[in-house]
Amino acid sequence: MARERPLSPRKELILRALVEQYIRTAEPVPSKDLSDQLASVYGPGYASATVRNELAALEEEGLIAQPHVSAGRVPTDLGYRYFVERLMRESRLSLDEQRQIRHQFYQVQHQLDEWVRLTASVMAQLLQSAAIVTPPRATQAQLKHFELLSLYESVALLVLVRSDGTVRQERLLLDSPASQDELSRVATRFNARFRGATAASVETLLDGERDFLAPNEQIVAESLARVLAQLDNFSPDAFYWDGILQLLAREEFAHGDPERIRHVVEVLERSQFLPALAPQVLESEGVQVIIGSEHASDALKDMSVVVARYGAQGQPGGLIGVVGPTRMQYSRAIAVVRFMAQMLDDLLSELSPADDTRDLGE
Amino acid sequence: MARERPLSPRKELILRALVEQYIRTAEPVPSKDLSDQLASVYGPGYASATVRNELAALEEEGLIAQPHVSAGRVPTDLGYRYFVERLMRESRLSLDEQRQIRHQFYQVQHQLDEWVRLTASVMAQLLQSAAIVTPPRATQAQLKHFELLSLYESVALLVLVRSDGTVRQERLLLDSPASQDELSRVATRFNARFRGATAASVETLLDGERDFLAPNEQIVAESLARVLAQLDNFSPDAFYWDGILQLLAREEFAHGDPERIRHVVEVLERSQFLPALAPQVLESEGVQVIIGSEHASDALKDMSVVVARYGAQGQPGGLIGVVGPTRMQYSRAIAVVRFMAQMLDDLLSELSPADDTRDLGE
DNA sequence: GCTGGCACTCTCTTGACACGACTGCTACAG
DNA sequence: CTGTAGCAGTCGTGTCAAGAGAGTGCCAGC
Numbered sequence: 084m085a086r087e088r089p090l091s092p093r094k095e096l097i098l099r100a101l102v103e104q105y106i107r108t109a110e111p112v113p114s115k116d117l118s119d120q121l122a123s124v125y126g127p128g129y130a131s132a133t134v135r136n137e138l139a140a141l142e143e144e145g146l147i148a149q150p151h152v153s154a155g156r157v158p159t160d161l162g163y164r165y166f167v168e169r170l171m172r173e174s175r176l177s178l179d180e181q182r183q184i185r186h187q188f189y190q191v192q193h194q195l196d197e198w199v200r201l202t203a204s205v206m207a208q209l210l211q212s213a214a215i216v217t218p219p220r221a222t223q224a225q226l227k228h229f230e231l232l233s234l235y236e237s238v239a240l241l242v243l244v245r246s247d248g249t250v251r252q253e254r255l256l257l258d259s260p261a262s263q264d265e266l267s268r269v270a271t272r273f274n275a276r277f278r279g280a281t282a283a284s285v286e287t288l289l290d291g292e293r294d295f296l297a298p299n300e301q302i303v304a305e306s307l308a309r310v311l312a313q314l315d316n317f318s319p320d321a322f323y324w325d326g327i328l329q330l331l332a333r334e335e336f337a338h339g340d341p342e343r344i345r346h347v348v349e350v351l352e353r354s355q356f357l358p359a360l361a362p363q364v365l366e367s368e369g370v371q372v373i374i375g376s377e378h379a380s381d382a383l384k385d386m387s388v389v390v391a392r393y394g395a396q397g398q399p400g401g402l403i404g405v406v407g408p409t410r411m412q413y414s415r416a417i418a419v420v421r422f423m424a425q426m427l428d429d430l431l432s433e434l435s436p437a438d439d440t441r442d443l444g445e
Numbered sequence: 446m447a448r449e450r451p452l453s454p455r456k457e458l459i460l461r462a463l464v465e466q467y468i469r470t471a472e473p474v475p476s477k478d479l480s481d482q483l484a485s486v487y488g489p490g491y492a493s494a495t496v497r498n499e500l501a502a503l504e505e506e507g508l509i510a511q512p513h514v515s516a517g518r519v520p521t522d523l524g525y526r527y528f529v530e531r532l533m534r535e536s537r538l539s540l541d542e543q544r545q546i547r548h549q550f551y552q553v554q555h556q557l558d559e560w561v562r563l564t565a566s567v568m569a570q571l572l573q574s575a576a577i578v579t580p581p582r583a584t585q586a587q588l589k590h591f592e593l594l595s596l597y598e599s600v601a602l603l604v605l606v607r608s609d610g611t612v613r614q615e616r617l618l619l620d621s622p623a624s625q626d627e628l629s630r631v632a633t634r635f636n637a638r639f640r641g642a643t644a645a646s647v648e649t650l651l652d653g654e655r656d657f658l659a660p661n662e663q664i665v666a667e668s669l670a671r672v673l674a675q676l677d678n679f680s681p682d683a684f685y686w687d688g689i690l691q692l693l694a695r696e697e698f699a700h701g702d703p704e705r706i707r708h709v710v711e712v713l714e715r716s717q718f719l720p721a722l723a724p725q726v727l728e729s730e731g732v733q734v735i736i737g738s739e740h741a742s743d744a745l746k747d748m749s750v751v752v753a754r755y756g757a758q759g760q761p762g763g764l765i766g767v768v769g770p771t772r773m774q775y776s777r778a779i780a781v782v783r784f785m786a787q788m789l790d791d792l793l794s795e796l797s798p799a800d801d802t803r804d805l806g807e
Numbered sequence: 808g809c810t811g812g813c814a815c816t817c818t819c820t821t822g823a824c825a826c827g828a829c830t831g832c833t834a835c836a837g
Numbered sequence: 838c839t840g841t842a843g844c845a846g847t848c849g850t851g852t853c854a855a856g857a858g859a860g861t862g863c864c865a866g867c
Contacts, residue, residue: 111829113828113829113830114829114830115828115829127840127841128839128840130840130841130842131829131841131842132831132832132840132841132842132843133839133840133841135829135830135831136831136840138830139830139831149829149830150849151847151848151849152829152830152831152846152847152848152849153827153828153829153830153846153847153848153849154828154829154830154848154849155828155829155830195616227595227625228594228595228625229594230592230594230604232590232591232592232604232606232612233589233590233606234606234610234612235610238610240604240606240612242592242594242602242604242614244594244595244596244602248596248597248600250594250596250602250614252604252612252614254557263589263590327710327714328707328710328711328714331706331707331710332707344693344706345690345693345694348689348690348693349690352689352690473860475859475860475861476860476861477859477860489809489810490808490809492809492810492811493810493811493860493861494809494810494811494812494862494863495808495809495810497860497861497862497863498808498809498862500861501861501862511860511861513816513817513818514815514816514817514818514860514861514862515815515816515817515818515858515859515860515861516817516818516859516860516861517859517860517861
């Protein structure tokens with residue numbers, strides 16, 4: 084990403100100090116501040132006039148900008164990018180924070196949806212930003228078991244569990260009224276038949292004998308195939324987000340343009356940007372940072388996203404990420420996202436579906 | 446509510462014209478506009494000076510106010526209240542709108558959660574306000590059927606259907622690993638045993654024989670009782686809301702204080718006000734309007750809520766409502782809420798659980 | 808009791824002005 | 838050639854006064 088040749092060491096120090104101060108104060112950084120700060124640490128070579136010369140060069144390179152001529156400098160998206168790639172100092176969650184988080188998760192043991200919800204909430208809290216988390220899902224998994232429950236005369240509920248532990252329910256409109264007992268009989272028979280099946284194999288089996296099935300049975304089988312297929316292609320239609328409030332409380336928005344708020348809420352609510360991100364993030368390891376104008380859509384052009392995949396490769400997994408202003412604490416955000424991804428990894432492995440076959444085999 | 450003696454007819458006409466214009470324009474209404482408008486319809490007796498005299502009297506009574514001395518008048522919450530109680534002209538959805546809405550619902554036949562979601566979305570759209578809908582729920586209903594699905598070695602999913610068609614699922618952490626077959630056996634036995642039971646009766650039965658149950662069976666039975674009990678007392682923990690975006694797009698917010706936005710989002714997200722409203726609305730028939738400072742909490746002190754119960758008395762039902770600025774189109778909002786409540790009534794009665802006993806009886 | 812008209816009050820906008828914040832540049836020193 | 842000091846210049850911000858506009862309150866007359 085940072086394709087330019089590296090900057091001189093002094094420019095790097097100046098840029099880092101500038102970005103760090105700007106992230107801290109949200110005010111354009113004057114040369115004097117940088118001079119004071121750097122001179123006191125690194126000795127001479129950082130008089131304000133000198134810093135100004137270097138700043139002019141950095142501005143030339145497009146890494147910083149000034150809002151107007153009598154204002155200090157502000158990082159550009161490119162400047163943030165260089166900072167994130169090369170200058171940022173690693174940060175970690177304090178042991179105290181780690182303990183607190185673990186404690187919260189401890190209280191919702193084995194409740195997968197709660198983990199997801201909690202993850203979003205914790206990230207929003209820690210980073211005062213919006214957070215999005217998709218539930219874990221394997222891209223390929225087999226049918227483990229399903230049940231049919233009678234809701235009304237001609238309406239049934241299909242509840243389906245896959246080998247990776249993902250659950251999905253769907254209402255079915257039956258062709259003709261069916262009692263719970265009838266439904267149970269169908270479920271028992273189909274469970275035996277389709278155990279371990281994928282969407283494709285249900286389809287295949289179905290094709291061969293569609294004509295021999297009762298209308299209600301056809302509806303059940305088709306729904307099975309459809310739900311399995313839906314689960315197979317990773318489209319994060321389900322996700323949790325949290326932290327709109329935290330985001331709005333930040334000074335960027337507190338005094339800014341309400342129009343901007345609308346944009347952000349809109350993007351988050353529709354989560355339009357997740358599908359765009361998914362392939363890129365799912366393939367690569369580690370935490371990804373997308374800064375401002377680097378977004379495909381420019382609805383987020385003044386927001387940055389820090390996002391990672393969780394779940395071991397091949398295993399069910401999902402995305403977690405935070406959305407904040409480009410002026411965010413990248414180092415801390417990355418630390419938090421990394422920690423939470425690891426946390427979910429650990430939790431998921433506790434629920435290891437390694438013993439799937441035992442249930443299925445008997 | 447409108448406890449003052451009625452106003453003179455002319456004051457009423459003036460107040461109505463004022464409120465209607467203010468709702469339309471969002472600008473303080475000058476006496477001249479009222480004079481022009483009323484004189485052209487009702488002839489003399491509405492010169493601007495006369496209107497000013499009447500306005501002074503209305504202000505005296507606390508029904509209107511002026512932001513500053515050289516500005517027009519604006520309704521107070523009391524003024525809106527009087528308007529809603531006595532002056533408002535009935536409004537209805539056009540046949541075209543009705544048809545469009547029905548069409549949308551037609552496309553999600555028999556998907557109860559979708560109805561709820563769609564209701565919120567439609568109301569938000571029609572009224573450019575936030576909308577909240579709680580799923581239908583009976584305050585008393587019996588267990589119809591439940592299933593247990595094995596998720597992981599020691600984690601099962603309990604899916605429960607009540608006689609009113611409400612569904613609930615919950616994850617159980619088992620005492621010891623159990624296969625799907627074992628779980629199914631437990632489910633079959635308990636279904637026979639607890640069919641038609643309420644939370645209380647499960648408890649009672651359980652108390653008598655707790656010692657004879659296996660640990661996993663105890664967990665299942667206790668969860669059954671707990672979930673049934675949760676469903677019995679109406680706490681709208683589940684609800685859908687929509688229309689934050691529509692609300693933010695209104696001029697009140699587009700140029701206003703971002704702090705206010707925060708407040709509203711916070712209230713909606715937590716839906717703190719629903720529990721407070723629930724008893725009042727559930728008891729009374731028809732559409733209720735709560736205006737600005739009439740709210741118990743003053744987080745909504747410049748918002749109005751139009752809310753109604755849906756579902757026939759005694760039958761499963763819920764709340765639907767819209768939240769908008771006090772300067773909202775009350776007449777239209779009431780029309781929309783009434784129409785949507787009726788819509789849900791009709792939809793629910795299609796799914797009539799009248800034939801419950803048939804399923805249970807065999 | 809209604810109405811026309813006038814004086815009054817208050818807000819909002821505009822322009823001028825001074826101030827302060829930083830910078831860019833130049834000239835000089837090491 | 839590099840770093841530094843200082844100064845002139847630019848631009849945003851805050852203040853103030855003046856003027857325009859809006860709408861009212863009130864009085865006198867019908």
